Amino acid sequence: MIALNTTTSFLLKRIGVESVSEHEAVYSEEEIKSEGPGKFTVPGGTSIRTINQQLKLQLKSIEAETLSGFLMEKTGQVLTVRERIELDGAVAQVLEISGSRAVSIHMELPQPSMGEI
Secondary structure (H helix, E strand, C coil), X not given: CHHHHHHHXXXXXXXXCCCCCCCCCCXXXXXXXXXXXXXXXXXXXXXXXXXXXXXXXXXXXXXXXXXXXXXXXXXXXXXXXXXXXXXXXEEEEEEEEECCEEEEEEEECXXXXXXXX
């Protein structure tokens, strides 16, 4: 776990993103927007805690506080537009990038099949 944490810190510093504590993090004030059943547009600066609460997910991060940072941590690289990332309970697709950060992300949650309802 220490090696992964160190690797993540190194990667983030290498691309010019400083790791910040939860108290220092500045989250996006934009809202998660519903785009239909199980489909959402999420600002990259949204906290992982907010996403977990509103979308009923259980995303866990070693170091990241925001969705953009979480996705970079998950992939181990700078994100690109249209990149799809499989998550536990969702699929994320990057819609917009500014610098090295994803600023808009499409999230899709699996819908229960007719047999599960």
